[in-house]
Amino acid sequence: MARELIKGNDALVKGAILAGCRSYFGYPITPASEIAEAAARFMPLVGGTFIQAESEVAAINMVYGAASAGQRTMTASSSPGFSLKQEGISYCAGSELPCVIANIVRGGPGLGNIAPEQGDYFQTVKGGGHGNYRVIVFAPNSAQEMCDFSMLAFDLADKYRNPVLIMSDGFTGQMMEPVDFPEPKPVPERDESWAVCGDADTRPNLISSIYLEPEELEAHIKKLKAKYDEMQRTEVRYEEYEADDAEIMLIGFGIVSRVLRSVVDRAREKGLKVGLLRPITLWPFPSKRIAQRAKQVETFLVVELSTGQMVEDVQLAVMNEAPVRLYWRAGGVVPTAEEILGEIEKMIEG
Amino acid sequence: MAKKILKKPDALYDVFERKPGVDKTMTHYCPGCGHGILHKLIAEAIDDLGVADRTIFVSPVGCSVFAYYYFDVGNVQVAHGRAPAVATGLKRASPNSIVISYQGDGDLAAIGGNNILQAANRGELFTVFFINNGIYGMTGGQMAPTTLIGQKTTTTPYGRTIRNEGYPIRVCELLATLESPVYIERTAMTDAKNIARTRRAVRKALRCQVDRKGFSLVEVLSSCPSGWKVEPREALKWIEEKMMPYFPLGVYKDVIEEREPVELVERTYTSADIMKGLALADGEAAARAPRHEDVGEMAMKIAGFGGQGILFLGLALAETGMDEGLHVTWLPSYGPEMRGGTANCHVILSGRRVGAPLVSIPNVLIALNRPSLEKFEPALSEGGLILYDSSLIDISPSRKDIIPLPVPATKLADELGSTRAANMVAMGALIGYTDVVSVDGAIAALPRLVKRDELISLNEAAIRKGVEQGRQLRAKQKVAVGTGKGAR
Numbered sequence A: 001m002a003r004e005l006i007k008g009n010d011a012l013v014k015g016a017i018l019a020g021c022r023s024y025f026g027y028p029i030t031p032a033s034e035i036a037e038a039a040a041r042f043m044p045l046v047g048g049t050f051i052q053a054e055s056e057v058a059a060i061n062m063v064y065g066a067a068s069a070g071q072r073t074m075t076a077s078s079s080p081g082f083s084l085k086q087e088g089i090s091y092c093a094g095s096e097l098p099c100v101i102a103n104i105v106r107g108g109p110g111l112g113n114i115a116p117e118q119g120d121y122f123q124t125v126k127g128g129g130h131g132n133y134r135v136i137v138f139a140p141n142s143a144q145e146m147c148d149f150s151m152l153a154f155d156l157a158d159k160y161r162n163p164v165l166i167m168s169d170g171f172t173g174q175m176m177e178p179v180d181f182p183e184p185k186p187v188p189e190r191d192e193s194w195a196v197c198g199d200a201d202t203r204p205n206l207i208s209s210i211y212l213e214p215e216e217l218e219a220h221i222k223k224l225k226a227k228y229d230e231m232q233r234t235e236v237r238y239e240e241y242e243a244d245d246a247e248i249m250l251i252g253f254g255i256v257s258r259v260l261r262s263v264v265d266r267a268r269e270k271g272l273k274v275g276l277l278r279p280i281t282l283w284p285f286p287s288k289r290i291a292q293r294a295k296q297v298e299t300f301l302v303v304e305l306s307t308g309q310m311v312e313d314v315q316l317a318v319m320n321e322a323p324v325r326l327y328w329r330a331g332g333v334v335p336t337a338e339e340i341l342g343e344i345e346k347m348i349e350g
Numbered sequence B: 001m002a003k004k005i006l007k008k009p010d011a012l013y014d015v016f017e018r019k020p021g022v023d024k025t026m027t028h029y030c031p032g033c034g035h036g037i038l039h040k041l042i043a044e045a046i047d048d049l050g051v052a053d054r055t056i057f058v059s060p061v062g063c064s065v066f067a068y069y070y071f072d073v074g075n076v077q078v079a080h081g082r083a084p085a086v087a088t089g090l091k092r093a094s095p096n097s098i099v100i101s102y103q104g105d106g107d108l109a110a111i112g113g114n115n116i117l118q119a120a121n122r123g124e125l126f127t128v129f130f131i132n133n134g135i136y137g138m139t140g141g142q143m144a145p146t147t148l149i150g151q152k153t154t155t156t157p158y159g160r161t162i163r164n165e166g167y168p169i170r171v172c173e174l175l176a177t178l179e180s181p182v183y184i185e186r187t188a189m190t191d192a193k194n195i196a197r198t199r200r201a202v203r204k205a206l207r208c209q210v211d212r213k214g215f216s217l218v219e220v221l222s223s224c225p226s227g228w229k230v231e232p233r234e235a236l237k238w239i240e241e242k243m244m245p246y247f248p249l250g251v252y253k254d255v256i257e258e259r260e261p262v263e264l265v266e267r268t269y270t271s272a273d274i275m276k277g278l279a280l281a282d283g284e285a286a287a288r289a290p291r292h293e294d295v296g297e298m299a300m301k302i303a304g305f306g307g308q309g310i311l312f313l314g315l316a317l318a319e320t321g322m323d324e325g326l327h328v329t330w331l332p333s334y335g336p337e338m339r340g341g342t343a344n345c346h347v348i349l350s351g352r353r354v355g356a357p358l359v360s361i362p363n364v365l366i367a368l369n370r371p372s373l374e375k376f377e378p379a380l381s382e383g384g385l386i387l388y389d390s391s392l393i394d395i396s397p398s399r400k401d402i403i404p405l406p407v408p409a410t411k412l413a414d415e416l417g418s419t420r421a422a423n424m425v426a427m428g429a430l431i432g433y434t435d436v437v438s439v440d441g442a443i444a445a446l447p448r449l450v451k452r453d454e455l456i457s458l459n460e461a462a463i464r465k466g467v468e469q470g471r472q473l474r475a476k477q478k479v480a481v482g483t484g485k486g487a488r
């Protein structure tokens, strides 16, 4: 093990390499460029490939190729570039190719700005590309988690033969924190019998997402759906803080959850029963846990760096058991703990 | 309807099991279509070179989307236009394989135009077979980038015009201007002579890959009777009379002999190699430091001009804090705060897990210029510290509920021989006053942060100078502040 003070974006790349990722294909964009730069620096030193692709479209298709050949591979971008990857992600899901894609979300729509936002929740969590597919989405909130989830993402991508996404933001990517890096994993016993590796064993294999006959495609979709159902049963991850006696339950992910943790501390100092439920996987979403908490809490307060996207999933989970309020900032404005505390106090006063 | 391929090469399946329907021996191509002939020529070349086991065939979107029904090799079907990008990923991940990107003119020259250009320019070690039939066959006969002037298609019902659609694109000529490709040829499949020429070109292009010489592409003028709405025989005449004059056959580039084969490096990397590659080999010591408990939280804003080493100051504190087992975060200024040549960062050193890394209410402000002092003083928490460079800032903090720590950092740094060490004087003063981290720890962290030896010793001297200042201030005020315990 080794501890290093490191930026989240760099930790993501080191984690990926420790997990056995040996190719990175990307196109520069702020605030995700450090990921490409770190990959460019480290991949050649571990026998891996780095290519600055001609576009995000090309990058995700290079990932499609490397994944087809059975290699652990990844790409990363930020919002506008992530939009361009969507077709490719849909193909990866359709062809059942394991790969990891990070979206370091910035302000939008359009060119927006380079400040942290969460306005890509819909396009990251709800598919984004065409067709019936789902992807596990991790929302790390520290440099350590950028490493840990990057490593875990590769394992889950292999386990399900499906892309796994990491949705982060400029703060989590730019912030430096100590990270404990494990030893490199001996590239695990992967089942690569499906891949196309350019050898006699895999010569009969085909990587494809076409199923021309409706019944065949439906059967394929059923098979995919069974995987997604399994993910929903087993891959939900969340974290709670001071939640057991909470009357007001804050819900936020990524960098927001860090601010909310401070809010909880301050509210508790004032004697307010405030707790935090932080979704770690945005899909599958911790709906069940939220539904359980809905029986106990008086109000949910969802805080998002968007005009309210995750809040829809919270509402679906809560099913009118308790009021769900939303406090949002966007465009790169990150609310301070004081600001949110003020909001809570206003709520209490009614 | 479909055309039967007689005497199949090994690289083509005898029975097309993947093809839906009852007929598993005929291809899905229309009578007179060029795709089937080219498939056969490619399969023969694969046989001749003995590389069927190593071959990965990339099927595009277009009429050849189902090429994997036929080729008895590894098959990958891909998105429209992206075959060169996918082939890049395949070849890089599996450098021993023989990768074939097979593409139509819509796929290669329209939607995938940049992908082919860039793959060729990178000199990717794969082979492209480019079927130019001047039309979109699969979608029912729309215009392609290679559709001829005056040619009628479903989307140029009055004929392609220069004004509206521009000229047909000559792919070989275009790609031959690039340095990287080693072999580019255009052939046709109109008669026995031209088919023989195509056969040779296909073989040469694949051999070029087997020999690891570089990027190769063969463009084949090919008929699409269905799309052109003519009989197969007329289609061949159309190629000869209409297409060949605009798309002359011939070798556009051949530097195979001059190029050295690209070396194939195969090396295994041990865990130790990887840790070294990731620069993680010497993080061991830090990993063993125990976590501190219960020392409160120091939430700092550090600000000054760009060039004063503000970010470095924060980094050095965070690095030392980490070494000593504290929870730390370091966040550079981001967004609107960055404007106007000022630099600032947020640093938190804490005994427990840090919440928001963004410091909205600091309990320590380090201000190395006057605008920073003026701007951030109001946000400081009650009882907080303001450490400021009293040799540069000609005012004092105005609040009475804070502790001012004037340190002539720049002046002291100048005395040590470099103004640029003022940041380390300031850091030393903070340490001397608060003992938030140890002096030894701060000095021990320097070699990891600064590369040049003389800078290490300068910074060390600056830290020690600062520590003296901090201690004097503390003695003068006769208050032990600890590590900002309880404050936030």
Ligand SMILES: Cc1ncc(C[n+]2csc(CCOP(=O)(O)OP(=O)(O)O)c2C)c(N)n1
Pocket (backbone or CB within 6 Å): B061, B062, B063, B064, B080, B103, B104, B105, B106, B107, B108, B131, B133, B135, B136, B137, B138, B139, B144
């Ligand atoms: C992104 C996308 N856009 C459009 C299509 C529809 N499409 C399928 S094949 C094709 C044209 C193929 O023409 P060409 O590459 O010339 O091949 P041919 O069919 O003539 O062999 C188009 C536009 C698609 N599948 N995907």
Ligand code: SF4
Pocket (backbone or CB within 6 Å): B028, B029, B030, B031, B032, B033, B034, B035, B063, B133, B137, B138, B223, B224, B225, B226, B227
């Ligand atoms: S439409 Fe044209 S290209 Fe497609 S199979 Fe028929 S003849 Fe061949």
